[in-house]
Amino acid sequence: xxxxxxxxxxxxxxxxxxxxxxxxxxxxxxxxxxxxxxxxxxxxxxxxxxxxxxxxxxxxxxxxxxxxxxxxxxxxxxxxxxxxxxxxxxxxxxxxxxxxxxxxxxxxxxxxxxxxxxxxxxxxxxxxxxxxxxxxxxxxxxxxxxxxxxxxxxxxxxxxxxxxxxxxxxxxxxxxxxxxxxxxxxxxxxxxxxxxxxxxxxxxxxxxxxxxxxxxxxxxxxxxxxxxxxxxxxxxxxxxxxxxxxxxxxxxxxxxxxxxxxxxxxxxxxxxxxxxxxxxxxxxxxxxxxxxxxxxxxxxxxxxxxxxxxxxxxxxxxxxxxxxxxxxxxxxxxxxxxxxxxxxxxxxxxxxxxxxxxxxxxxxxxxxxxxxxxxxxxxxxxxxxxxxxxxxxxxxxxxxxxxxxxxxxxxxxxxxxxxxxxxxxxxxxxxxxxxxxxxxxxxxxxxxxxxxxxxxxxxxxxxxxxxxxxxxxxxxxxxxxxxxxxxxxxxxxxxxxxxxxxxxxxxxxxxxxxxxxxxxxxxxxxxxxxxxxxxxxxxxxxxxxxxxxxxxxxxxxxxxxxxxxxxxxxxxxxxxxxxxxxxxxxxxxxxxxxxxxxxxxxxxxxxxxxxxxxxxxxxxxxxxxxxxxxxxxxxxxxxxxxxxxxxxxxxxxxxxxxxxxxxxxxxxxxxxxxxxxxxxxxxxxxxxxxxxx
Numbered sequence: 001x002x003x004x005x006x007x008x009x010x011x012x013x014x015x016x017x018x019x020x021x022x023x024x025x026x027x028x029x030x031x032x033x034x035x036x037x038x039x040x041x042x043x044x045x046x047x048x049x050x051x052x053x054x055x056x057x058x059x060x061x062x063x064x065x066x067x068x069x070x071x072x073x074x075x076x077x078x079x080x081x082x083x084x085x086x087x088x089x090x091x092x093x094x095x096x097x098x099x100x101x102x103x104x105x106x107x108x109x110x111x112x113x114x115x116x117x118x119x120x121x122x123x124x125x126x127x128x129x130x131x132x133x134x135x136x137x138x139x140x141x142x143x144x145x146x147x148x149x150x151x152x153x154x155x156x157x158x159x160x161x162x163x164x165x166x167x168x169x170x171x172x173x174x175x176x177x178x179x180x181x182x183x184x185x186x187x188x189x190x191x192x193x194x195x196x197x198x199x200x201x202x203x204x205x206x207x208x209x210x211x212x213x214x215x216x217x218x219x220x221x222x223x224x225x226x227x228x229x230x231x232x233x234x235x236x237x238x239x240x241x242x243x244x245x246x247x248x249x250x251x252x253x254x255x256x257x258x259x260x261x262x263x264x265x266x267x268x269x270x271x272x273x274x275x276x277x278x279x280x281x282x283x284x285x286x287x288x289x290x291x292x293x294x295x296x297x298x299x300x301x302x303x304x305x306x307x308x309x310x311x312x313x314x315x316x317x318x319x320x321x322x323x324x325x326x327x328x329x330x331x332x333x334x335x336x337x338x339x340x341x342x343x344x345x346x347x348x349x350x351x352x353x354x355x356x357x358x359x360x361x362x363x364x365x366x367x368x369x370x371x372x373x374x375x376x377x378x379x380x381x382x383x384x385x386x387x388x389x390x391x392x393x394x395x396x397x398x399x400x401x402x403x404x405x406x407x408x409x410x411x412x413x414x415x416x417x418x419x420x421x422x423x424x425x426x427x428x429x430x431x432x433x434x435x436x437x438x439x440x441x442x443x444x445x446x447x448x449x450x451x452x453x454x455x456x457x458x459x460x461x462x463x464x465x466x467x468x469x470x471x472x473x474x475x476x477x478x479x480x481x482x483x484x485x486x487x488x489x490x491x492x493x494x495x496x497x498x499x500x501x502x503x504x505x506x507x508x509x510x511x512x513x514x515x516x517x518x519x520x521x522x523x524x525x526x527x528x529x530x531x532x533x534x535x536x537x538x539x540x541x542x543x544x545x546x547x548x549x550x551x552x553x554x555x556x557x558x559x560x561x562x563x564x565x566x567x568x569x570x571x572x573x574x575x576x577x578x579x580x581x582x583x584x585x586x587x588x589x590x591x592x593x594x595x596x597x598x599x600x601x602x603x604x605x606x607x608x609x610x611x612x613x614x615x616x617x618x619x620x621x622x623x624x625x626x627x628x629x630x631x632x633x634x635x636x637x638x639x640x641x642x643x644x645x646x647x648x649x650x651x652x653x654x655x656x657x658x659x660x661x662x663x664x665x666x667x668x669x670x671x672x673x674x675x676x677x678x679x680x681x682x683x684x685x686x687x688x689x690x691x692x693x
Contacts, residue, residue, distance in 0.1 A: 368399020
C-alpha cells in the first residue's frame with residue numbers, strides 16, 4: 001500500500017515538472033543546426049488576425065491570433081472589399097548557427113514587416129507595397145522579408161498586409177533560402193519578361209498608329225482622326241501601365257504607382273466604349289446616314305463619360321471594388337446591344353464601304369475581349385475574370401491590333417474618298433466654267449450678229465425712206481428707228497452685267513471657295529438664260545422682274561460674303577403676274593445701288609430695299625433705296641465730275657426716253673441723294689413711275 005501511494009506521488013511530481021517546463025507551441029517554427037529548407041510552406045506555422053478596427057502593432061501583439069486557412073490562395077482572388085490582415089510567425093532557433101531565410105507572401109498593395117525580440121515591443125523593419133513603394137527599378141526586391149534568428153533565441157515577426165484593390169494577388173507565405181529565392185526571382189523574371197516584351201511591341205505599334213493619325217489629321221482636318229488618336233493614346237497609357245504590375249520589369253511610371261489603378265477600369269471604359277462610340281459616330285457619318293443610331297451613340301457616350309468620372313471618384317475614395325462592379329454591369333449589358341449594332345451595320349455594308357472597316361475592327365475586338373474573359377473565368381471566377389479582362393494576353397493584343405489596323409485602313413480609305421470627291425468637284429467646276437465661257441462666247445457672237453442684223457435693217461429702212469416721200473412713211477420710219485435704237489441699248493446692257501458677274505465668279509474661284517462658286521455659277525446660268533430671253537422682249541411681267549432681281553441680288557449677297565441685306569416689298573393689291581413693265585429697266589439702278597450703297601463705313605451691313613406700290617389705277621411706283629454714302633460722297637471719293645453718271649444708269653435713262661417716244665408713255669425717273677437733305681442720314685433713293693399701257 002505504501003508503495004502504491006509513493007508511486008502516485010512520484011507521478012504527480014513528474015507531471016507537474018513537465019507542465020512547468022517551457023515547450024514551443026504547435027505554430028512555432030523550431031529550427032536546429034540541420035534546418036536548411038530550400039522552399040517551405042509556412043501556413044502551418046502562421047497564425048492570422050483579421051483587422052477590422054485598424055489596430056496598431058502594439059495592440060496586435062496583445063491580441064490572440066488564430067488559423068484562417070481560407071485567407072490564403074495561390075491565384076488572384078476578388079475580395080469585393082478591403083482585406084486588412086496580420087500574419088504572425090514565431091521562429092525559435094535551437095541550433096548553434098544563426099537562421100537566415102527570406103519570407104515571401106506575394107505582391108500586395110501595402111505590406112509592413114515588424115520584428116519583436118523578447119521583452120521588447122515590435123519594431124517596423126520595412127514597408128513596401130504596390131500602392132506605397134517608390135523604390136524605382138529596385139522596388140521588386142523589397143517584397144522578400146528577412147527572417148534572422150540568432151542561435152538559441154526566439155523572434156516574433158508580424159506581417160501587416162492591406163489589399164485595397166478589387167483583385168488580390170496570390171497570398172501564400174513561403175520560406176526561402178537566399179539561394180532558393182534568387183532562383184525563384186530569376187524564374188519570375190523570365191516569365192514576366194515575355195509578357196513585357198509583348199507589351200512593348202504592342203506599344204511600339206500603337207505609337208506608329210498614333211503618329212500616322214496625327215499626320216493625317218494635319219493634312220486633312222477630320223474629327224475621326226482626333227478620336228482615333230485619343231483611342232490609341234488611351235491604349236498606349238493603359239498597356240504601358242500594365243508593365244507596372246509585372247514583377248522585375250522596368251516601368252515608365254514607377255514613380256506614380258497609383259496611376260495604374262486610376263487608369264484601369266476608367267481606361268477600359270474610355271478606350272473600348274467612349275472613344276469607340278465617338279469615333280464610330282464621326283467615321284460613319286451617322287448624322288446623315290443613320291440618325292437614330294447617331295442619337296443612341298451620343299447618349300451612350302455621354303453615359304459612359306459619367307461612369308468614368310464616377311469610377312475615378314470611387315478610386316479616389318479607395319472603393320476599388322465598385323468600379324469593377326460597374327464595369328461588369330456595363331460589359332454584360334452591352335454584349336447583346338453591340339451584337340445588334342453589328343448586325344444592323346452588316347446589313348448596310350453594301351451601300352457604305354466604310355461600314356466594313358468599322359465592322360471588321362469592332363468584331364475582332366469584340367471576340368478577343370469575350371475570348372479573353374472566358375479564358376480567365378475558370379481559374380479566377382466571374383468577378384476576378386472581369387478585373388483581368390484587359391490582361392495583355394495574345395488574344396486580346398491581337399484583337400486590339402486588328403481593330404486599330406482596320407480603323408486606320410478605314411480612315412485612309414475615307415481620306416481617299418474625300419480626295420476623289422474634291423477632285424471631282426474641281427473638275428465639275430472647271431467644266432462649268434468652260435461652259436460659261438463658251439456661253440459667253442456664243443452670247444457675244446449672238447450680240448454681234450444682232451448688231452449686224454440691226455445695222456442691215458437700218459440701212460434697208462433708210463433706203464426705203466429715201467424711196468418714200470409720204471409723211472406716213474416718215475412717221476413709220478421714225479418709229480422703227482426708235483425701236484432699233486432701243487434694242488441696241490439693251491444689247492449694251494447685257495455685256496455690262498455679264499462683265500460684273502464674271503468678275504464675281506473669278507473672285508470665288510481665286511479664293512478656292514468651290515461651294516459658293518458652284519452655287520454662283522448655277523444662279524449665273526439662270527441669269528444668262530433670262531437675259532437672253534428678256535433681250536428679245538420689250539415688256540415682261542412684274543413677277544418675272546422680281547424673280548430676276550431676287551436672283552441677281554442673291555448673287556451679289558454671296559459676293560459681298562453676307563455683308564449685304566436686301567428686301568423686296570410688293571403692294572398686296574398688285575397683280576404681279578398680269579402687270580407688265582419694260583424689260584431690264586430696273587436692273588442698272590439696282591446694280592448701281594449695290595455698287596455704291598454697300599460701301600458706307602458707318603454701316604457694317606449694306607441694306608437695299610425695293611418697293612413696288614400701286615399709286616394709281618394705271619401707275620406703278622418703284623422705289624430703290626440704299627443706306628450707302630450717297631451720290632455726292634461717292635463722286636468726291638472717286639474724283640469724278642459732278643455731271644458724271646454710271647453707264648448702266650445712263651443707258652436706262654436713254655431707254656426710258658425711247659420708250660416714252662415709241663409708246664407715248666411718261667416713264668419718270670427721279671434720283672434723290674438723302675445725304676444732301678440730311679447730313680445725319682445717308683444713302684440714295686431712286687423713284688421710277690411706270691404708267692400702264
